Amino acid sequence: MNTQKLKSVFAEALDIEESFIxxxxxxxxxxxxxxxxxxxxxxxxxxxxxxxxxxxDVLDLSSFSKAKEIxxxxxxxxx
Amino acid sequence: xxxxxxxKKKEKEIYLLEKLNDLTVHHVKNSNAYKAMIEKSRGFMxxxxxxxxxxxxxxxxxxxxxxxxxxAQVVKVLTSSGTTGQQVSKIYLDKETAVSxxxxxxxxxxxxxxGKRLPMIILDTKSVLKDRRSFSARGAGIxxxxxxxxxxxxxxxxxxxxxxxxxxxxxxxxKGSKIMLFGFTFMIWKYVYQESVRRCIKVDMGxxxxxxxxxxxxxxxxxxxxxxxxxKLFEQMGIRHIHNYYGMVEQxxxxxxxxxxxxxxxxxxxxxxxxxxxTFDPIPYGSQGLIQVMSVLPKSYPGHSxxxxxxxxxxxEDDCLCGWKGKYFEVAGxxxxxxxxxxxxxxxLGQRGGNG
Numbered sequence: 001m002n003t004q005k006l007k008s009v010f011a012e013a014l015d016i017e018e019s020f021i022x023x024x025x026x027x028x029x030x031x032x033x034x035x036x037x038x039x040x041x042x043x044x045x046x047x048x049x050x051x052x053x054x055x056x057d058v059l060d061l062s063s064f065s066k067a068k069e070i071x072x073x074x075x076x077x078x079x
Numbered sequence: 080x081x082x083x084x085x086x087k088k089k090e091k092e093i094y095l096l097e098k099l100n101d102l103t104v105h106h107v108k109n110s111n112a113y114k115a116m117i118e119k120s121r122g123f124m125x126x127x128x129x130x131x132x133x134x135x136x137x138x139x140x141x142x143x144x145x146x147x148x149x150x151a152q153v154v155k156v157l158t159s160s161g162t163t164g165q166q167v168s169k170i171y172l173d174k175e176t177a178v179s180x181x182x183x184x185x186x187x188x189x190x191x192x193x194g195k196r197l198p199m200i201i202l203d204t205k206s207v208l209k210d211r212r213s214f215s216a217r218g219a220g221i222x223x224x225x226x227x228x229x230x231x232x233x234x235x236x237x238x239x240x241x242x243x244x245x246x247x248x249x250x251x252x253x254k255g256s257k258i259m260l261f262g263f264t265f266m267i268w269k270y271v272y273q274e275s276v277r278r279c280i281k282v283d284m285g286x287x288x289x290x291x292x293x294x295x296x297x298x299x300x301x302x303x304x305x306x307x308x309x310x311k312l313f314e315q316m317g318i319r320h321i322h323n324y325y326g327m328v329e330q331x332x333x334x335x336x337x338x339x340x341x342x343x344x345x346x347x348x349x350x351x352x353x354x355x356x357x358t359f360d361p362i363p364y365g366s367q368g369l370i371q372v373m374s375v376l377p378k379s380y381p382g383h384s385x386x387x388x389x390x391x392x393x394x395x396e397d398d399c400l401c402g403w404k405g406k407y408f409e410v411a412g413x414x415x416x417x418x419x420x421x422x423x424x425x426x427x428l429g430q431r432g433g434n435g
Contacts, residue, residue, distance in 0.1 A: 028154050028174055028177070034155075035155070035177075035222050036208055036222065039222070039225050039226075039231070042229075043229065043230075043231075046229060052195070052196060052229065053196065054194050054195060054196070055185055055189070055192075055194050055195070055196055055226055055227055056185065056194060058196070058226050059178075059181055059182060059185060059226065062178075
């Protein structure tokens with residue numbers, strides 16, 4: 001369920017189709033996920049999962065799979 | 080030990096010299112223009128001390144597109160600020176250099192801001208970020224520092240007027256939590272501070288820390304120094320902690336932030352040397368001269384060692400009362416316009432083989 005939720009967060013923040021979002025999707029690999037969009041993505045993750053990512057995690061969040069890994073630290077479970 | 084301000088003189092020199100020599104080799108291999116310049120000066124050789132690392136004048140990036148990667152690898156282009164019609168520097172970043180830049184900024188700021196993101200007020204307009212691939216110095220600064228913030232609020236409207244009601248809402252919403260502010264020195268003074276004085280609007284930011292940079296040139300004309308700036312912004316807006324920083328788009332990694340003592344500090348991966356503006360020889364601590372900046376981060380373009388147009392003074396090394404190690408220094412400002420001609424001579428000298 002959280003995987004789907006995170007997918008919609010990515011789709012919303014980066015303004016891309018959900019079908020583009022796979023574990024391999026990485027930062028700066030598509031024009032839509034640049035540094036400006038990254039801030040929007042982080043804000044959306046904060047809001048939707050009701051957490052507050054640490055500064056280091058904002059930088060480490062460099063792919064969709066990495067995002068899941070990081071969110072696990074904030075007690076969000078992925079199937 | 081406060082990372083990245085933990086290395087003392089001797090160990091830092093060894094660390095930097097190896098990395099900077101590696102970078103010189105790397106750029107000679109990967110940038111024909113850089114290679115030609117090095118060969119035309121004194122020929123390639125490994126530096127035996129930091130003072131021997133060859134440097135380029137920072138203005139060179141206004142005249143040439145210098146990069147050590149292919150165009151296809153470039154993910155971000157930074158441009159210097161410059162008034163209309165003036166040439167701007169173009170700095171090409173690949174993924175690796177862009178990432179290390181972002182990481183360095185976080186390292187440098189952590190001792191001041193901590194690891195938790197703070198509600199953030201950006202004392203600028205959002206329109207600065209309009210162009211997504213090419214960033215002005217202003218945009219790059221805002222974006223880089225945005226990492227430390229959350230719930231970002233841009234306090235200036237597009238026409239540079241203050242959004243007072245937006246600010247009030249923001250402060251109400253984040254009452255009780257520490258907030259961070261970021262902006263450029265002159266713009267803060269002109270569009271925020273002076274505007275609040277003129278309109279008799281006093282604000283209390285509460286537990287707040289302001290990070291600002293961009294230079295004092297315009298404020299010097301109004302006889303506003305760092306202490307006045309801090310005092311006035313506290314009185315008018317209740318900003319408790321204020322840290323100036325010195326840096327330039329031309330050299331990623333060189334972000335020098337003011338410590339609690341009000342001194343700019345060199346982090347582990349960057350350093351400064353002060354040179355005589357006429358002979359370009361390094362001069363002793365305590366004397367004012369041209370600032371040379373060095374950083375181990377610029378890999379995608381040959382900017383690891385640059386001679387700036389700024390005058391500064393090294394105040395000491397490893398012994399600042401704040402406890403951070405490394406050199407600490409102050410910046411006096413840009414060299415006077417009349418001397419700019421001397422500056423283009425630096426380029427000529429670099430080609431002939433100054434003792435850089």
